Amino acid sequence: MKKVIVILIPAFIAVIACTSESSNSAQHTPQKMSTGNPYYSRQDTSKLQVANDEWKKILPPDLYGVARNKETERAFTGKFWDQDLKGTYYCAVCGNELFKSNSKFASSCGWPSFFESVRPNATIYVPDNTHGMRRTEVICGRCDSHLGHIFDDGPPPTGMRYCMNSISMDFEPDDSPASKK
Numbered sequence: 001m002k003k004v005i006v007i008l009i010p011a012f013i014a015v016i017a018c019t020s021e022s023s024n025s026a027q028h029t030p031q032k033m034s035t036g037n038p039y040y041s042r043q044d045t046s047k048l049q050v051a052n053d054e055w056k057k058i059l060p061p062d063l064y065g066v067a068r069n070k071e072t073e074r075a076f077t078g079k080f081w082d083q084d085l086k087g088t089y090y091c092a093v094c095g096n097e098l099f100k101s102n103s104k105f106a107s108s109c110g111w112p113s114f115f116e117s118v119r120p121n122a123t124i125y126v127p128d129n130t131h132g133m134r135r136t137e138v139i140c141g142r143c144d145s146h147l148g149h150i151f152d153d154g155p156p157p158t159g160m161r162y163c164m165n166s167i168s169m170d171f172e173p174d175d176s177p178a179s180k181k
């Protein structure tokens with residue numbers, strides 16, 4: 001099993017490298033989090049079953065801590081909490097499309113907040129009774145990584161507040177060449 005993974009990873013990286021080079025006019029992909037991550041894809045929505053041991057080898061430690069160890073970044077410290085740009089937010093671990101900027105709203109909580117995800121199965125909800133609180137955890141619908149929590153004190157039309165960790169997400173502005181399909 002180990003051998004197969006060792007062989008597959010370079011193959012995947014080669015495929016990713018080829019793909020981005022062959023379509024260089026449309027793919028200028030600036031700060032890609034996908035470097036060295038063979039599971040990262042913004043097109044493939046198939047479910048991932050990857051063990052934490054494997055993620056630990058692939059992800060930067062701070063992303064691993066939040067996404068796989070369910071840590072929370074400190075309020076008002078993330079890169080997206082007060083961002084107001086038009087574009088799309090993706091899972092930083094696997095590339096799954098999560099939120100459009102038109103569902104983001106200014107929240108005073110210090111974390112990026114959205115009133116709905118981009119499609120019903122983009123995110124999954126799990127009861128979380130840790131830290132003496134009854135909350136609902138939000139995880140990625142593709143890779144099960146921890147994204148944040150959801151509360152029912154959001155604005156219309158849904159009344160929901162997806163309270164997310166910035167580090168768990170990648171952002172692609174609408175005017176970036178990579179966003180033009």
Ligand SMILES: [Zn+2]
Pocket residue numbers: 091092093094095096140141142143144145
């Ligand atoms: Zn994911």
